[in-house]
Amino acid sequence: SFQTFYLFWQPWVWSAGGRFYSPDHTRFLLNSPASLEGLQFYLDLRYRHRVAPTPEEAQDRGAFTMFLNGQTAMIVDGRWRVPTLKARAKFDFDVVPFPRGKAGSIVDIDGSGWVMAAGTKNPEAAWKLLSFLAGPEASRIFTKTGLIIPARGVDVKNVDKSIQSLKDFFVPPPPKNQQYFLTVNRTARPTETFERWNEALQLINKALEPVWQGRADLKAALDGVAPQVEKILAEVQAERKRR
Structure with a gap:
């Protein structure tokens, strides 16, 4: 499948050694060689290797819908898809x-x-509600839906022990290899955000839209938006200094 929402393409950037911004949020790095390598690999799945549907082939159908209908063989997605797959998929599925x-x-x-x-x-x-939502009972309720993995009781160095300690939380298979949702914590990272993240992301999305559609050059698009994003980063730095 091919998805243009940033949550699904930023792993290609990270795994290639790239990132959105420098750690101190002063430089835009999505147009760096490593970031471009990751994004180009992702684009090549669609336009070079032809193993991901083009916009014409997708016909506005969502990536998950195409996977659920058996029109694609693989999808990059989150744990939250498991309940729907268990209820509606007419095929065996697993996670890798x-x-x-x-x-x-x-x-x-x-x-x-x-x-x-x-x-x-x-x-x-408000505190009473917050305390409940952050507590073990709410975690048990949320996790039994199969949508999430609880933050409590997970030891990434001992997955077998974690699964045993979470037996009241962990939803039975499929997927068979769902322990991956625990071990992935060893290398996973949160999205890099800052005070005006949404504003910067909107600019990036606008620049990448024609790229995803095969109508624009990747590097040129990101080089073009870089000054706008770095202007936001500079303004954020200035505001931080004034605090």
């Missing part, structure tokens, strides 16, 4: 590690966060 690049096999991992507003009029009630 993300393809390994020069920097390894690196995928995105993020948590579900709960926030208590600083100006809430009911701090005691």
